[in-house]
Amino acid sequence: MxxxxxxxxxxxxxxxxxxxxxxxxxxxxxxxxxxxxxxxFIDGGPKDFLDWVYHFDQLASHKHWNAEDKFLNTTILLEGDLREAFADAAITDEDVRMDEEFTRALRKASIQAVPRTRAYGAYSGPTE
Incomplete structure (x- = not known):
């Protein structure tokens, strides 16, 4: 066991x-x-997602990740529908490696894949 x-x-x-x-x-x-x-992040509701984003932002800050590092690690850490939605939202053109684009892609993916995220006005960006 x-x-x-x-x-x-x-x-x-x-x-x-x-x-x-x-x-x-x-x-x-x-x-x-x-x-x-x-x-x-495998599954969960808006609060679970916001908790995950908070811990991800803390990790990214401690690791001094740039936007490209955040994209890569987010893709590794997401599972299921949210991962697919994030991949779709992140692929816009070759210049999507800015923090604003990362935040937009993660927020868009959460609205599509995390139940009721839109109703809670979820993730709007890093807390820093």
Whole structure:
């Protein structure tokens, strides 16, 4: 049973490493790294999606991701209808790698794939 739970955990989460202190051999400082377990968004309602977006924004900030990194990692972390809707919304032309376009694509996908997101006026952009 524990083996099955571990496999399920691997399918539902990705673990990211975040360097919180860079190594400096001259000062005898070792690199300090923490990990963050980021859930995939597989299903859920508007609140679940907004919680996921909040944690994604935090991860993106800690990892210093640019818009292209956000597109790539969002595609990896979304599942099902939302992933398909995001892929469709993200493909407009070759210059879609701006933060505004990322936010627009994620919001458009959530309206199409997450139940009742439109009624809640969901995700309008990063909280920063």
């Amino acid at each position: 524990a083996r099955s739970a571990h496999k399920d955990d691997k399918e539902r989460y990705l673990t990211y490493s975040i360097t919180v202190r860079a190594a400096d051999k001259d000062k005898d400082i070792e690199e300090e790294v923490v990990t963050k377990k980021m859930p995939k």
